[in-house]
Amino acid sequence: MKKVTGIGGVFFKSQDPERLKEWYKKHLDLPINQWGCSFEYDPAAEDAQKSSIQWSPFKADTTYFEPSEKPFMINYTVADLEALVAELKKEGVTIVDEIAVYEYGKFVHIMDCDGNKIELWEPTDH
Secondary structure, three states: OOOOOOOOOOOOOOOOHHHHHHHHHHHHOOOEOOOOEOOOOOOOOOOOOOOOOOOOOOOOOOOOOOOOOOOOOEEEEOOOHHHHHHHHHHOOOOEOOOOEEEOOEEEEEEEOOOOOEEEEEEEOOO
């Protein structure tokens, strides 16, 4: 019997959860509800894109989450990273680095209003 079948949520503390939810709604267009946001998709749907969720523990002394001082980082998939980054720059969002391109997609890091480093990923379509 399988004991774990997937990741059901990402939960973390915030000094002002309502402010943080509004930031994500405004800048990343998350469909916020009273608990946060639920991402739903049907992998069996004819038009469904292949999707995955990476679960990765990092060494305690990693610098990958910097400049955030938090012990976590969330990766969000996006559809058009270059257009999103241009929009986020106009909105004054802190962009940590330049867009990096790999065979499996494009990545960039930003900071939210709580000082959390966020990884944005536009997956390659294969």
